[in-house]
Amino acid sequence: MAEGGAGPGGGESLLFLTDEQLRKGIEAMFFAYRGFTADPDRILDEMDYGRAHHRAIHFIHRSPGTTVNNLLSILGVTKQSLNRVLRTLIEDGLVESRVGRVDKRERHLFLTAKGSELERVLSDAQRARLRAAYRVAGPAAVQGFRQVLEAMMDPDLRRQYQTLKESSA
């Protein structure tokens, strides 16, 4: 994969990765992640929610009916931490928790209409940001972006990501 691509001279020159080049990549991740979360953070600030609520909402939207345990393993936090967030979302009527039919110990999580509405606002903002970045960088860059990010994940996280990715295809 990744045929020398970037032109005759460009390809192999990038195989020499100086510490300087790597440092720039590290700082790019740092600054880009700030931009990536900036818009949702602004929106969430106005309500009484934070980034943790956003993450829960995102993955419940992504996998409706997911159980608490599923969510815990995707988010990588403790149940106490997730529960605090989940409780407020349920109290505020953004998330619904239904007792499992086959296994009644499990709770299946769904977004309510109100929850879906917030999800839409948040992801609209984030998608707009990403779409704009993609447009500036161009189609070829998008491929590389995703490839490097995937390669950067921990194996466990990558598995989670791949599962989510395929479940839609």
Added chain:
Amino acid sequence: MAEGGAGPGGGESLLFLTDEQLRKGIEAMFFAYRGFTADPDRILDEMDYGRAHHRAIHFIHRSPGTTVNNLLSILGVTKQSLNRVLRTLIEDGLVESRVGRVDKRERHLFLTAKGSELERVLSDAQRARLRAAYRVAGPAAVQGFRQVLEAMMDPDLRRQYQTLKESSA
């Protein structure tokens, strides 16, 4: 990849950005950032430091002699927050604060030998991770990765990033 699939080159297919494709990009950022910070976090945990200390150390290493105000604008936190971190780093002998010669109100920050040593350990881990990801993704992907990340930054942050980037070239 190339889930757009249709195009032989894949290029033009990516100009049609479905919400699904964008959602995958969003999740890739989320999971990749976790991997990106995992190694330093593990190391820092064993000492009594956190991610905030890492960030301060990184940018002092990057720009030795930087002032507190410079650091504040790069990190985007309040001086109270930075000061708490900076104080422990100075007390522990990782950072040295020198009164400015031209403007004595300013403090110029430097890493001590001990501070540089920790910086090296942390950045070695992070660079290894990034290098491995670059190797897997290939040279062309690295270009795209950086391009999309830069385009994703807030204008202010991008200016900070560009300044740092150029100051080394």
Added chain:
DNA sequence: ATTTTATGTCAGCCTTGTTGACTTTCCAAG
């Protein structure tokens, strides 16, 4: 009948962010 699993909850702690108020030092403009 017992053990294990899934969930929820209480209590307490830590890091790292915030705001607001106040001080000291020092540069710079009037």
Added chain:
DNA sequence: CTTGGAAAGTCAACAAGGCTGACATAAAAT
């Protein structure tokens, strides 16, 4: 020279969102 403002530091109080440990309940599994 005096005064205003900038750079830095500090104290106090607070919040979000992580964490651990302990414990409770219901239901499934053995």
